């Protein structure tokens with residue numbers, strides 16, 4: 001079983017960063033949390049920081065975990081953490097677009113099917129404004 005890590009980057013005002021996948025064709029256009037596969041020998045947290053640096057050009061501070069292992073297709077599980085921005089502003093290096101979703105906008109994008117329950121869990125963790 002391989003692990004995919006993903007970062008729910010939370011900014012002031014309860015904004016959450018969503019990223020639109022560019023590939024593969026089956027997932028292109030769907031929205032996800034920045035992240036990717038953990039490399040052999042790499043820790044989950046190191047992979048999370050690396051992927052955010054590579055994909056959106058920011059340094060993140062890793063916070064609390066969201067849920068346990070979230071099932072993905074094809075022998076993968078996803079592990080998710082709340083993160084905050086330590087430095088930089090996100091830019092789409094590998095995605096089609098990035099979008100900050102404020103409270104009331106969390107379901108305004110077409111989340112990948114695995115991500116919809118994660119967004120619901122995140123909503124319960126974020127303080128209400």
Ligand SMILES: Nc1nc2c([nH]c(=O)n2[C@H]2C[C@H](O)[C@@H](COP(=O)(O)OP(=O)(O)OP(=O)(O)O)O2)c(=O)[nH]1
Pocket residue numbers: 004005006027031032033034035036037038072076078112113114115
């Ligand atoms: N990063 C990320 N992947 C997700 C999410 N939801 C979801 O179903 N996935 C799936 C899509 C992909 O099949 C897999 C992650 O693969 P990836 O393409 O992001 O991994 P990677 O950056 O390491 O890319 P690669 O080196 O394998 O090309 O997990 C999510 O929120 N974030």
